[in-house]
Amino acid sequence: xxxxxxxKSLIKGVIKLTLFLGVGFAVLFIxxxxxxxxxxxxxxxxxxxxxxxxxxxxxxxxxxxxxFVLGVPIFAVSMEFMSWRRNDERLDRIAYDFxxxxxxxxxxxxxxxxxxxxxxxxxxxxxxxxxMKILGPTWWVYVLVMYIETLVCYYYFYSWKQMxxxxxxxxxxxxxxxxxxxxxxxxxxxxxVGYMTTPNPHGVSETGELINRWQAIKSYMWIPLSLHxxxxxxxxxxxxxxxxxxxxxxxxxxxxxRAYYDWMGYTSAMISIGFSLILPGIGYLLGVEIYSFNxxxxxxxxxxxxxxxxxxxxxxxxxxxxxVNYYLxxxxxxxxxxxxxxxxxxxxxxxxxLGYAVWLTxxxxxxxxxxxxRMGAYHPVLGSxxxxxxxxxxxxxxxxxxxxxFTIFKISNKEPIVSWAKLGHTIRAAVIVLSTAAAIAIGIYxxxxxxxxxxxxxxxxxxxxxxxxxxxxxxxxxxMYKGAIVIGEPRWGKMPERSQYALIGITVTFTWLMAMMGxxxxxxxxxxxxxxxxxxxSPDAYLPTHGYAAVVSSIVTVIFFALIGLLFWSIMKLExxxxxxxxxx
Amino acid sequence: MKGGVLKxxxxxxGLNIFFAYIGLYFLxxxxxxxxxxxxxxxxxSQDDLIAxxxxxxxxxxxxxxxxxxxxxxxxxxPAISTIGVxxxxxxxxxxxxxxxxxFEALVNPSAYIQKGFENMMPPIHKPPTSLNDGELIAVAAYxxxxxxxxxxxxxxxxxxxxxxxxIEAKKGGK
Numbered sequence: 001x002x003x004x005x006x007x008k009s010l011i012k013g014v015i016k017l018t019l020f021l022g023v024g025f026a027v028l029f030i031x032x033x034x035x036x037x038x039x040x041x042x043x044x045x046x047x048x049x050x051x052x053x054x055x056x057x058x059x060x061x062x063x064x065x066x067x068f069v070l071g072v073p074i075f076a077v078s079m080e081f082m083s084w085r086r087n088d089e090r091l092d093r094i095a096y097d098f099x100x101x102x103x104x105x106x107x108x109x110x111x112x113x114x115x116x117x118x119x120x121x122x123x124x125x126x127x128x129x130x131x132m133k134i135l136g137p138t139w140w141v142y143v144l145v146m147y148i149e150t151l152v153c154y155y156y157f158y159s160w161k162q163m164x165x166x167x168x169x170x171x172x173x174x175x176x177x178x179x180x181x182x183x184x185x186x187x188x189x190x191x192x193v194g195y196m197t198t199p200n201p202h203g204v205s206e207t208g209e210l211i212n213r214w215q216a217i218k219s220y221m222w223i224p225l226s227l228h229x230x231x232x233x234x235x236x237x238x239x240x241x242x243x244x245x246x247x248x249x250x251x252x253x254x255x256x257x258r259a260y261y262d263w264m265g266y267t268s269a270m271i272s273i274g275f276s277l278i279l280p281g282i283g284y285l286l287g288v289e290i291y292s293f294n295x296x297x298x299x300x301x302x303x304x305x306x307x308x309x310x311x312x313x314x315x316x317x318x319x320x321x322x323x324v325n326y327y328l329x330x331x332x333x334x335x336x337x338x339x340x341x342x343x344x345x346x347x348x349x350x351x352x353x354l355g356y357a358v359w360l361t362x363x364x365x366x367x368x369x370x371x372x373x374r375m376g377a378y379h380p381v382l383g384s385x386x387x388x389x390x391x392x393x394x395x396x397x398x399x400x401x402x403x404x405x406f407t408i409f410k411i412s413n414k415e416p417i418v419s420w421a422k423l424g425h426t427i428r429a430a431v432i433v434l435s436t437a438a439a440i441a442i443g444i445y446x447x448x449x450x451x452x453x454x455x456x457x458x459x460x461x462x463x464x465x466x467x468x469x470x471x472x473x474x475x476x477x478x479x480m481y482k483g484a485i486v487i488g489e490p491r492w493g494k495m496p497e498r499s500q501y502a503l504i505g506i507t508v509t510f511t512w513l514m515a516m517m518g519x520x521x522x523x524x525x526x527x528x529x530x531x532x533x534x535x536x537x538s539p540d541a542y543l544p545t546h547g548y549a550a551v552v553s554s555i556v557t558v559i560f561f562a563l564i565g566l567l568f569w570s571i572m573k574l575e576x577x578x579x580x581x582x583x584x585x
Numbered sequence: 586m587k588g589g590v591l592k593x594x595x596x597x598x599g600l601n602i603f604f605a606y607i608g609l610y611f612l613x614x615x616x617x618x619x620x621x622x623x624x625x626x627x628x629x630s631q632d633d634l635i636a637x638x639x640x641x642x643x644x645x646x647x648x649x650x651x652x653x654x655x656x657x658x659x660x661x662x663p664a665i666s667t668i669g670v671x672x673x674x675x676x677x678x679x680x681x682x683x684x685x686x687x688f689e690a691l692v693n694p695s696a697y698i699q700k701g702f703e704n705m706m707p708p709i710h711k712p713p714t715s716l717n718d719g720e721l722i723a724v725a726a727y728x729x730x731x732x733x734x735x736x737x738x739x740x741x742x743x744x745x746x747x748x749x750x751x752i753e754a755k756k757g758g759k
Contacts, residue, residue, distance in 0.1 A: 295651070531713060550605045550608020550609060
């Protein structure tokens with residue numbers, strides 16, 4: 001499959017993209033001619049499921065694929081860079097495999113993107129006209145960047161083998177360019193969503209007239225949303241790569257394949273979880289910007305109609321952490337010396353379970369915040385556990401426990417030789433105990449202060465302590481285990497099959513979480529296309545029940561995995577064809 | 586191998602069914618519909634005006650997102666149950682007519698912030714809340730009724746309300 005010459009690949013890329021855009025514009029033109037005119041307030045209706053659900057599914061699918069093709073290159077190129085500097089063939093292979101994944105996923109991304117490009121102007125012509133009036137030029141820049149990105153991507157993948165050796169540095173630089181293009185596309189698309197959700201009053205008037213285009217682009221949530229998406233894309237992309245590795249592990253025919261895909265699964269999952277640690281912090285920044293734009297929207301998102309979906313989010317992230325911990329605990333079996341750490345697993349499990357329980361405790365069992373407020377009281381115990389003070393504490397403690405699961409896995413096959421090893425172990429224990437105690441103490445103190453102090457001062461300190469302690473632990477272990485005696489190399493591939501379902505579980509849960517959070521972000525606008533400026537007057541201008549949103553999220557996730565499964569299967573088919581071709585020559 | 590793939594599919598589909606099940610059966614089910622505009626009849630009685638105001642405070646106005654009913658530790662905004670008394674006190678301190686002060690709090694809230702709270706209340710005659718004159722007067726009546734004498738009425742209070750809206754418009758607030 002990689003036998004296409006780099007120059008031919010460029011032609012292939014241009015033809016493909018032009019074909020998609022051409023088909024998109026042609027279908028759009030025909031539908032506008034054939035379909036009846038939109039309603040007076042600018043709507044057409046999609047049959048059976050309605051316009052909103054149709055656009056919801058297609059937009060989320062496109063976002064999933066886009067997240068994947070923008071996220072994976074970040075760590076694929078980083079790995080290629082490391083393989084080049086360290087001359088590590090295994091790292092080069094995994095970087096190549098990651099690249100193969102996202103290059104082939106481009107076609108699916110473009111196909112779903114074309115459907116979205118047709119659907120929006122056909123179903124919501126008036127709203128899209130408004131968007132074009134305000135942000136039109138950014139769309140044309142987007143198309144241009146998309147062409148450049150596709151060309152760079154195809155060249156990057158198809159020139160991999162030719163540019164090995166002396167040209168490796170140039171090849172890594174091409175990968176860097178690919179990421180710059182990806183980030184530019186992300187910034188452009190985030191500006192559209194940012195405008196719709198938190199329009200800048202310096203950019204557009206209350207009646208929807210353009211005042212200043214740059215200010216319209218520069219909405220409140222533009223940069224924090226872009227950052228959040230950037231890191232979430234890495235988490236998601238690595239998760240899909242882990243799912244691919246799990247799929248290949250399960251379908252592997254040789255021990256060599258099992259060993260390689262076990263390692264790929266582990267590496268991808270750890271990249272995913274490692275980057276996910278940054279997300280609460282950036283999510284916090286995003287929240288601050290939403291509050292700055294409009295307190296009501298912020299509170300409505302955090303504690304109003306959507307309050308229960310945060311409980312759902314807790315269920316999902318808690319499940320992800322449980323899957324990760326379970327995977328790491330099973331992984332101890334393949335580490336020579338890992339059995340020495342089995343005794344800690346039950347404690348880590350208890351801490352995770354307690355954290356999980358607090359995290360998913362709702363503030364009230366009333367239907368809504370308004371109802372709880374009318375009742376004027378919360379449950380005497382659950383009421384105290386259901387607030388931000390306890391939840392932030394539970395999150396920090398759960399993350400700390402997960403980090404320890406990772407740490408014991410990493411050090412389980414080593415024995416430190418430094419003279420201060422005993423002191424090092426004591427310092428590690430002290431850091432863990434003190435940081436956990438500090439997080440809990442701050443959590444308790446948070447009940448006694450105003451919301452402003454809690455949100456702006458104590459919560460950042462709590463998360464700051466967590467990050468500081470994991471940095472200290474990381475540095476400490478790096479120093480302590482330098483030159484350590486290795487009891488034995490990890491027995492890659494010697495993993496029970498159930499460990500791979502845990503990897504799949506992480507990715508499925510994360511995909512579902514993305515679908516739900518995407519709905520919340522979009523739902524934050526309530527009955528507005530552009531918050532406070534363009535009203536949604538369609539029959540769909542209401543927020544559906546949480547159950548309805550959950551069913552749509554599940555449908556999107558199942559369709560996405562069906563398409564991703566198809567992609568994995570095609571890759572295996574193409575590899576087999578390439579192998580046969582190789583054998584004949 | 587085929588058994589493995591089948592199990593894998595089961596995990597994917599099973600988790601999605603599980604999450605949808607939680608959403609359907611463990612979370613409360615209600616829709617959030619766009620609020621309807623309330624038309625206030627001329628000469629509406631004070632009791633009816635207060636009742637309409639209460640309805641708006643607990644629904645369309647979205648006031649309860651920030652304001653608790655009773656005083657709570659760490660509350661974001663003043664408690665509704667005693668807000669009439671508090672507003673009357675503040676109006677006296679600022680040498681303002683009670684009626685004007687209440688309207689100012691609704692349409693130009695950043696003009697005066699109660700001690701211990703932050704400047705976070707949006708003017709509710711503007712999008713996204715967009716209450717009309719009658720609705721604003723009804724809300725004012727309900728707020729006054731929480732511990733103080735109600736002095737607003739419809740349509741008599743409209744000029745006082747407009748005066749506060751004009752002040753807010755002149756300062757060019759968001």
